[in-house]
Amino acid sequence: MRTINLDHLSATPLLPEVQDAMIEAIKANYGNPSSQHKIGDRAAQALEQSRESVAKLLGCEVPKQIVFTSGGTESVNLAIKGVAWANQEKGKHIVTSNIEHNAVLRSLRRLKMMDFQVTSVPVDQYGRVNPDHVAKAIRDDTILVSIMHSNNEIGTMQPIDEISEVTRGKKVLLHSDAVDSVGVVPVHVKKLGADLLSFASNPFYGPTGVGGLYVRPGVKIWPLLDGGVQENNKRAGAENLIGIIGMGAAAELAMRDMDSRIAHVKKLKEKLLRDLPGYIDGYYVNGHPEHSLPNLVSISIRYIEGESVVLMLDDEDIAVSTRSACAAGSLQASHVLLAIGREFADAQGTMVITFGVDNTEKNIDLFLRALKDSVKTLRDISPLYSKAAGG
Amino acid sequence: MYSKTVMEHFRNPRNVGVMEDADGVGEVGNPLCGDMMTVYLKVENERIKDIKFQTFGCGAAIAVSSILTEMAKGKTIEEARKISNRDVAEALEGLPKNKLHCSNLGADALHVAIKDYENKKSGKSTPEPKRKERHEHLHGEKCYCPYCDTEIPPGETACTNCQLNVM
Numbered sequence: 212m213r214t215i216n217l218d219h220l221s222a223t224p225l226l227p228e229v230q231d232a233m234i235e236a237i238k239a240n241y242g243n244p245s246s247q248h249k250i251g252d253r254a255a256q257a258l259e260q261s262r263e264s265v266a267k268l269l270g271c272e273v274p275k276q277i278v279f280t281s282g283g284t285e286s287v288n289l290a291i292k293g294v295a296w297a298n299q300e301k302g303k304h305i306v307t308s309n310i311e312h313n314a315v316l317r318s319l320r321r322l323k324m325m326d327f328q329v330t331s332v333p334v335d336q337y338g339r340v341n342p343d344h345v346a347k348a349i350r351d352d353t354i355l356v357s358i359m360h361s362n363n364e365i366g367t368m369q370p371i372d373e374i375s376e377v378t379r380g381k382k383v384l385l386h387s388d389a390v391d392s393v394g395v396v397p398v399h400v401k402k403l404g405a406d407l408l409s410f411a412s413n414p415f416y417g418p419t420g421v422g423g424l425y426v427r428p429g430v431k432i433w434p435l436l437d438g439g440v441q442e443n444n445k446r447a448g449a450e451n452l453i454g455i456i457g458m459g460a461a462a463e464l465a466m467r468d469m470d471s472r473i474a475h476v477k478k479l480k481e482k483l484l485r486d487l488p489g490y491i492d493g494y495y496v497n498g499h500p501e502h503s504l505p506n507l508v509s510i511s512i513r514y515i516e517g518e519s520v521v522l523m524l525d526d527e528d529i530a531v532s533t534r535s536a537c538a539a540g541s542l543q544a545s546h547v548l549l550a551i552g553r554e555f556a557d558a559q560g561t562m563v564i565t566f567g568v569d570n571t572e573k574n575i576d577l578f579l580r581a582l583k584d585s586v587k588t589l590r591d592i593s594p595l596y597s598k599a600a601g602g
Numbered sequence: 603m604y605s606k607t608v609m610e611h612f613r614n615p616r617n618v619g620v621m622e623d624a625d626g627v628g629e630v631g632n633p634l635c636g637d638m639m640t641v642y643l644k645v646e647n648e649r650i651k652d653i654k655f656q657t658f659g660c661g662a663a664i665a666v667s668s669i670l671t672e673m674a675k676g677k678t679i680e681e682a683r684k685i686s687n688r689d690v691a692e693a694l695e696g697l698p699k700n701k702l703h704c705s706n707l708g709a710d711a712l713h714v715a716i717k718d719y720e721n722k723k724s725g726k727s728t729p730e731p732k733r734k735e736r737h738e739h740l741h742g743e744k745c746y747c748p749y750c751d752t753e754i755p756p757g758e759t760a761c762t763n764c765q766l767n768v769m
Contacts, residue, residue: 516636518660522604522612536636537660537704544636556658559636592618592664594629594640594656 214525215574218532219506219567220363220391223416225457226568232460233418236453243449245441258452261459268462269408269425270399278424278442279455283390283411285435286424287314289446290386290407293432294355295322298384302352303327308340308369310547311359312388319357337499338367338551346377353383360389360398360408364534364547364563365498366507368392375404384430390414390422394465395506396473406430412454416568417461421454468568476506476566483508483564483575490583497551497561506567509534511553512560514596515589520562523585529578534561556595604661605695611665616672619654626719628711637663637704641671641711645719648679655711662701669693670708683716685709 216224225233236257242250244258259274266274280286295305305322307315309331319329332344340358349356356378361368371387378385386407392398393408394415400408407430411422426432426445438447465472484496487510497509512520517533524531532538534545536559548558564578590596604612621627621642631638637659644652653675657667670690674682687709691697697705721727 514658516659516663519612519664522609522661526613535660537662537701559658592615592656593658594638595658597620597656 214528214530215577216530216567216569217564217574217578218530219565220414220563221532222419223413223567224569225418226416226461226464228464229416229418229457229460233453233457236456241452244452245439245449254452257456258450261455261462264459264462264466265423268394268398268466269410270401271425272401273428275443276426276428278426278445279450280422280424280446281451282413282420282422283312283388283409284314286390286409286411286422287312287386287388288318289424289432289435290409290426291315291318291355291357292322293435293445294384294386294407294430295327297431297433298354299327302350302354304350304353305329306332306345306348306353306356306383308332308334308358309550310334310338310362310365310367311357312363312390315357315359315388316546334367334550336552337502338362338365338497338547339499339502340369340374342370342373342377345374346381349377349381349383353381355384355386357386357388360387360403361392361396361504362498362547363391363507364545364561365509365551366504367498368396368502368504370502371403371405378406379404391504391507394462394469395504397469400425400427407432412458412461415461415465417458418454421451421458423458472568473505475568476570479566479570479572479575480505480508482572483579486575486579490579491586494560495553495557497548497553504565506565508564510562510564511548511557512562512586513557514560514593514599515586516559517561519589520560520582520585523588524578524581527577527581529574529581531578532563532565534563535559603698604665605697607669607693607695608662608665608697611668611694612661615664615668617654617668617675618656620656621652621654624654624715625722626715626717628713628715628718630711630714631659631707636660637707639663639667639707639711641667641715643715643719645679650674650677650679650682657707659707660701660704662697662704663707665694666690666697666705666708667711670712674712679716679719682712685712 241254244255262274262277266277330348332348334340358369358374360371375385384406387405388409389398390411391414393410406427408425413419434445436447441447493513495511517535518538521533536544544555544558548561624642625645626643628641639657642654643650653671655667655671657664687706690708691705
């Protein structure tokens with residue numbers, strides 16, 4: 212029986228058009244886009260065509276401002292480290308939020324080892340950043356602000372346009388990790404006002420291992436990879452052309468179908484949240500009720516641990532994700548869930564369900580039924596539940 | 603990721619429950635890292651006549667608790683005292699490296715329960731485990747970085763190898 216995928220944040224299936232584009236690219240035997248002869252020309256053309264598609268998706272009028280990378284993580288690393296190193300004469304202070312993805316956090320941690328300083332602004336109980344807090348955190352030696360566009364654990368979306376007004380006023384660069392937003396919800400670099408924007412192909416039905424970084428002209432940035440002059444001298448190395456062509460095809464589909472996709476997943480999200488109380492009790496819904504990814508539901512189920520739920524649902528051929536420490540390979544609870552005020556134990560029972568075009572309302576019914584059984588079984592084993600029930 | 607034995611014990615855990623009139627109770631773990639276990643003992647003639655457990659934790663934690671109760675049931679107190687974390691992990695046909703941390707729960711809970719039983723016998727009371735917010739190890743077990751396996755010295759919060767704050 213085919214698994215019901217309710218974990219689209221980890222992996223979206225390659226749509227048939229994307230698969231076809233990539234297979235055609237493999238068969239076309241493109242050369243290296245950097246070569247000076249006809250074989251290279253064909254490759255360069257294909258590369259630039261994909262770049263145009265991605266640029267259009269981002270509302271970017273000059274495709275050259277898109278740098279292709281190996282994915283969201285590399286884009287984030289490039290944005291943060293590249294800007295930090297290139298601008299360190301001006302200052303060594305960076306402002307961020309306390310719910311960023313690990314790619315941001317660990318890049319900043321690496322910079323701290325090189326004497327950079329970082330200030331994290333807190334979020335409210337819904338995970339929203341207050342632009343005033345960002346303004347207050349900016350100092351004379353601040354060179355970069357990095358605030359994610361949407362969060363992968365709780366779905367909350369940030370007021371990047373308001374934050375960019377602040378950063379522009381203070382003449383500080385703004386980077387936004389938009390990996391879980393681009394191709395899912397409308398993201399237009401002009402409207403947002405960010406100077407740098409990271410994205411990846413896998414959230415919008417493109418291949419994994421491909422992504423990019425939008426860089427506004429005039430931004431001083433050092434490349435991570437030194438060597439040739441590819442990607443406008445911002446990222447050396449022969450491009451992953453087949454992957455990029457896949458991303459380009461996925462970008463075209465995302466633009467064409469964005470409204471209908473959003474409507475589809477929104478319906479599933481609303482159904483899940485509406486029906487959930489009929490199946491389980493004792494849970495919190497995480498994230499902002501309004502400013503939230505339409506395809507993501509994050510719930511913290513009390514008294515049980517998340518990985519156990521994932522295993523039980525896996526036995527029923529349903530794939531979901533959890534933010535428990537054990538599942539993340541960490542020894543501490545998720546920093547994002549703690550930042551919005553969850554207790555340690557409740558944070559461990561957090562499930563993240565993300566929908567895609569391949570999901571149906573029937574999938575949600577099956578999921579809820581399986582979830583009810585798993586929660587009951589695990590609560591029967593749980594000392595926390597016994598304590599709570601017994602008083 | 604998990605062995606067949608682990609999955610079997612996870613799907614069908616043995617000896618789940620509480621004991622109202624236990625001779626020894628052992629509670630270990632910390633919600634901070636997501637694992638907690640309580641073990642209950644019924645002891646007759648220095649032999650573990652019955653044993654029950656409850657666990658809040660991942661697949662590995664539940665499997666560890668289950669197999670631990672199987673290993674301890676029917677043993678004498680002296681035999682049970684010798685059961686180590688290593689024995690439990692071996693009985694499960696091994697655990698992924700970053701789950702060895704969960705496996706520490708089992709034998710520790712048993713030993714705390716045995717200590718409690720002995721305290722009760724001699725009229726002493728067992729102190730409530732002080733569970734602070736920080737990741738606290740109650741019985742001297744070692745902590746390993748879940749990313750690179752380097753041992754984290756007690757009292758430290760970061761792994762020196764990957765520079766990560768894991769505690």
